[in-house]
Amino acid sequence: MTDQRRFPASVYREGEEPDPRFSLANERTFLAWVRTALALYAGAFALEALAIPEPMVWRASAAAVFLVLGTIAALQAWWGWRQTERALRRGLPLPGLGAGGVLVVGVVLAAALVAVGMWV
Template sequence: MSTMTQRRPHWVYDAGQEPDPRFSLANERTFLAWVRTALAILAGGVALQALGLPDTDWVRDGLAVALVLLGGLVTVLAMVRWARIERAIRTRTPLPAFNLGILLTGAVLVGAVLLAFAFA
């Protein structure tokens, strides 16, 4: 068995041709940036709960839970995005749409509005 077929996920690495390593490494760095973003979201949820902010319990609890879940979701979606982009690079097809950014923008907007109302 060759080294190529031992890499996972197979549906990514068995497709197309081996790309220029710079492209794969750039894709990995972008994935790691999304993971850092997810960790910051998780930390924000923990901080809201630990600091007891805002004073309104249901807003604080709801935002804390939502942020923790969003952090986990962003991590999973970042992995899926990495795999889809890596496969597109290998098969020389167009890159997938930037849905993760739209999701995160919407979530941050909703959280900001809720916090603004809670602090007002």
């Protein structure tokens, strides 16, 4: 029997309660994605706050990429946690990594924008 007061009820009312170790590992992964999002936001703000001697358009573009990536990482934290918790409760295979590839490509793009801006 599940406690209907747990949030989100759409996740916790499904299936059976999994081994707590798996749910706690899922929560740690959620927190790692949140830390990644915060680091990406910090990178965006640092590009704008620091007096980096490069043209504004390159710096602003790289900061915008970092902001978008931070938002994607935050959304991945929530969606990934939900999908994994549901799979654990239903006894289904765990979902794959959703936004990881996008983040890698985006960080490389943002770093390239900063590098190009420094050479222009």
